[in-house]
Amino acid sequence: MLRRIRALLPFDRFEVEGESMTPTLSAGERVFVNKAAYWFSRPQCGDIVVVRDPRDTDRLLLKRIDRPADGGWLVLGDNPDASTDSRTFGPVTRKLIVGKVWFGY
Amino acid sequence: MNALLRSSLRLIDRLSPPEPVSAHCDIPCGIYDPHLAQIAAQTVVRMHQLIGDLERPGPDASKAEFDKYANSLSRYIAVKEEHAELCKQEVRIIWADYFKPEHLSDHPELHTNVWNILKLGSKVRQNVDMQAAEELLAAVQTFAEAFWASKGASTTRGPSRQAVGGESVYPA
Numbered sequence: 001m002l003r004r005i006r007a008l009l010p011f012d013r014f015e016v017e018g019e020s021m022t023p024t025l026s027a028g029e030r031v032f033v034n035k036a037a038y039w040f041s042r043p044q045c046g047d048i049v050v051v052r053d054p055r056d057t058d059r060l061l062l063k064r065i066d067r068p069a070d071g072g073w074l075v076l077g078d079n080p081d082a083s084t085d086s087r088t089f090g091p092v093t094r095k096l097i098v099g100k101v102w103f104g105y
Numbered sequence: 106m107n108a109l110l111r112s113s114l115r116l117i118d119r120l121s122p123p124e125p126v127s128a129h130c131d132i133p134c135g136i137y138d139p140h141l142a143q144i145a146a147q148t149v150v151r152m153h154q155l156i157g158d159l160e161r162p163g164p165d166a167s168k169a170e171f172d173k174y175a176n177s178l179s180r181y182i183a184v185k186e187e188h189a190e191l192c193k194q195e196v197r198i199i200w201a202d203y204f205k206p207e208h209l210s211d212h213p214e215l216h217t218n219v220w221n222i223l224k225l226g227s228k229v230r231q232n233v234d235m236q237a238a239e240e241l242l243a244a245v246q247t248f249a250e251a252f253w254a255s256k257g258a259s260t261t262r263g264p265s266r267q268a269v270g271g272e273s274v275y276p277a
Contacts, residue, residue, distance in 0.1 A: 013123035021128040062128040087205045105111045
């Protein structure tokens with residue numbers, strides 16, 4: 001029930017796992033995500049976003065928009081040595097972008 | 106960040122835990138080292154040496170002598186099997202998880218070399234073939250050089266200081 005309500009809300013909360021966004025966001029931090037951010041505007045370079053892994057769409061990833069590319073946007077981790085991102089799985093489509101990170105808490 | 110907002114959100118998180126979002130690589134460690142593959146390939150060569158040195162019991166050997174021979178041979182083959190597979194596994198992990206498309210411009214031979222390693226890794230299991238074992242080790246040393254070069258580290262070739270002899274690649 002709670003899950004259903006959450007899915008309808010235009011925002012959601014997530015807990016960061018892993019170090020690919022270090023030093024910006026570290027494991028254990030929570031992020032508040034605006035799911036309506038791209039309803040009326042396009043993702044901007046530099047936005048931190050929650051995206052679905054194109055290889056397994058049940059899996060959510062935290063990355064930064066690098067630049068637009070054929071078929072969507074390239075997303076990268078801030079810490080490239082510890083990140084699996086568009087260098088591996090290519091661009092992500094608009095549909096796979098869940099929302100934009102507003103702030104960490 | 107407003108402390109009240111933060112504590113309210115943390116409270117909400119307790120009632121309805123946030124979903125995890127991954128900010129990591131497939132294994133979140135970023136730790137890779139070709140050393141394990143090099144040791145495995147050296148072990149395969151060493152097993153070939155031991156198999157070559159093993160004296161075959163004569164036609165009138167006792168059962169005990171024959172058993173001793175069969176036991177040693179079986180053990181060398183078992184370790185050869187295991188380490189050839191280990192070598193393939195270690196190389197596959199670095200190739201698939203560490204190397205990225207942008208590394209290919211500096212290491213255009215990478216895919217072919219990995220392919221050779223995987224083929225040779227099977228060949229040394231199927232046969233007792235010292236030449237293939239040495240080719241496997243040489244290909245793994247080249248792979249190790251490419252790995253360290255991609256990290257901006259230079260390498261040296263020095264004596265292995267192992268029973269197997271020969272040289273090995275070390276990061277400088």
